[in-house]
Amino acid sequence: MGIIPRRKGGRQAVGGTRDDKAQRFEQLAAPLEKQVYHTCFNLMGNREDAEDCAQEAMLRAFRALDTFRGDAQFSTWLYKIAVRVCLDALRKRRQTVSLDLLSESGWEVPDGAPELYEQLEKGERRRLLRDAIGQLPADFKAPQVLVDLQGLSYEEAADVLGLPLGTVKSRVYRARRILLRILSQSGELFLRDGRPKGEGRED
Amino acid sequence: MDCNRFETLLDQYLDGTLANGALREAEEHLADCPACRLHLKVLEDCRELNEDGEVPAAFGLGWRQKLHEQEAPKPVKQFPGITRWLAAAAVLILVFGGTWLAGRERRDAAVSAPGQAGYKAYSVEEGGGVYGGAADMAAAPRSAESNVMAEASPAKSDDAARQKIIRTARLELSTRAFDADYAAMLAALDKAGGRVQNTSLSLNYDGMRVLYLTLRVPAGRLDGLAGAVKGIGRLVSFSESADDVSEQYADMDSRLKTQQAKMERLRALLAQAQTVEDLITLESAISDTQYEIDRLTGQMRGIDSRVDDATLDLVLTELSPVQTSQDREESLPERVRNGVAAAWKQFTLWLGDLVVFLSIALPYLIALAVLVLVIRLMIKRRKPK
16 A cells, blocks of 8 residues: 555564554555544544544554454444544533433424425535534434444444444434434524424324 | 334335335325425435545544554653652552551451350350349330330231331440350340341450340340340440331232232233244243242342341440559659550561561562563563663
8 A cells, every 4th residue: 555654764673563463454444444434524523523533543443453353343343443432532522412402302393394405405405414413412423323324224333332222223213303303493494584483293 | 104103114214125015104104294204304315424435634644654653662661750659659558568467367366266265154154144134124114115116016916917117226335244245135135036147246446345246036025125135234325216118018019919910911811822922022021020020029028027027236345444554644754664665565566467477478479579570581582682
């Protein structure tokens, strides 16, 4: 690979082993770097944090390479590390989430909102969605991102997060509802031409 | 199909794995439910949100760079100041702590030896005598509280069987005649038909013995026993409590009955079960129910046992013998001489403990030294020069 930096002159290889370790890790991890980065991006929501977390994940994985036993796929293992790094970072952010968002069970859809949403340009929809996902609390965001963005199955997501399957499912469900609620409340989208809020969700 | 049903099928809908019938129903629901249309659209968009474009160069270069920085050998650190202090502190703690531990065994031995001998002597010689005294005390007037309780719990009346009351009393006594009083307590306990559940003996700061006893006695005889024991030694404190757990017990009982009824129904269902799935579901429900039944029965049995037998916690503290020499004021030279003598005695004891500890620890210390040497050798070999 062309990107491997050349060693600086002053540093002498100490023994074969360490060098091999770095080489080996690079071979294993290089094909997965896109996946690692995009996972981090989906979870962190912005480029700087994503870069930091992805890099941290790679380093942690490298340091822990000896503990990788090969009883799981390397990709899964690396994935787990990346998700954990992001979760740690997200929890440190201490975002504030309004309790209303978490406690309500349904959501209201303003009149004509689905049509409006569909009429938006794709780029705008993406931005709105990213923004809404960014507002999810970390514990809900991770399962939702893994399942709905990364396309993992519930079982895979449960494995990566180290949570019971039922927990992951219910968190994804709740995260989706919160997401819809955030979107419904985003004035930019649904109230921009002064439409009154429509009646509640028809059940 | 309603929205909730649609929500549970949403994943399959997105994956395209919905069976035909359900798919048609879902489509129909979508057609006239804008909320679910929005839900679906948002999730479809979510799936498209994931990119697989190139990664930023800062990351692609960054992690590889860091990787190789990682592998650069770190300079072997000599012990810097703080580490050295920590090591010294650890050694000190090891030596003093170890010596103290070695000394504790000696002190413990001193506690139990005379004590044991004393108990035996008393229980044989004076047991009978004190026993009479204790019986007299049993007749002494009881506290008002005890009287109320005595009415609630005599023998096994019908009422008492339904009313579940857990009685606990705690008595603290102090005495100068420690061994005699201990024997007297055992005698009183024997007479009340109780048993010792737990005994523990320890030394307080003054080097005097403190005995903790947990006694179990048939509930009706708790007052008699407490009265009898109160007369032994000097009463420091007394407390008694009665927890009425009847309601709790009745609750458990009715839950148990519910579970048992449920069990019967489940078994009946099991007999009729036809598919493997039914069998599995029923089996797991049955094992859950059995677990619940066992748990409740166990809890009820525990309560029964505590209701039948009341608990009496006893603390007997030995008072130091009267020290006449302390009453007289000592002159300064005397105090100095006494102080030096005491310190010297302590010091020689400590030295003894140190020797004991070192001889105990010697094999480990040798092993440790060898280990350290080997590690040092290995480090040196890694870094020639």
